[in-house]
Amino acid sequence: MHRTIRAAVCSVAVAGLAFGLSSCSEAVDQVDKAVDETYEVTYEVTGKNVDSIEFHGGGGKATEPKIESVSKPELPWTKTVKLRGIMPAAVMPVAADPEGAQVACKITYKGKVLEEQSAKGLVTAGGCTAESPVTG
Structure with a gap:
């Protein structure tokens, strides 16, 4: 039971990290565009x-x-x-x-x-x- 919960929590954490990194990447792209404009x-x-x-x-x-x-x-x-x-x-x-x-x-x-x-x-x-x- 604990292994199932632990695996689910890890999956959610990895998905959240991937989503956060893509959002961060978008923010960096917007800053780069503004600096070059x-x-x-x-x-x-x-x-x-x-x-x-x-x-x-x-x-x-x-x-x-x-x-x-x-x-x-x-x-x-x-x-x-x-x-x-x-x-x-x-x-x-x-x-x-x-x-x-x-x-x-x-x-x-x-x-x-x-x-x-x-x-x-x-x-x-x-x-x-x-x-x-x-x-x-």
Whole structure:
């Protein structure tokens, strides 16, 4: 009697393990697909006397994006970039003006605003960071 119960329990455990591994494999496949998928965003920066703009331009690793920079940009400034997988979209305008700096940034994806910020002050860094739409 105990052997029959033990054999049944072992069979159920093996079946559960096989099912769990196939589910895990499917989850890994979905993560791999998301990491390899690309998406485009458009950065927009407006304001007054912006000294520089730093942004994720698509280089580097998804978890360690390469930061690109533009000095003394002509405003309004826009740039469309292709990012990969879980890489967040990010743009950081920096302005310093004794009379009061002004900056605003916006990140759009397929016409939808993902993030929008603005700031004023003597020294202003008004950054926008948005989660990858691939993850959501």
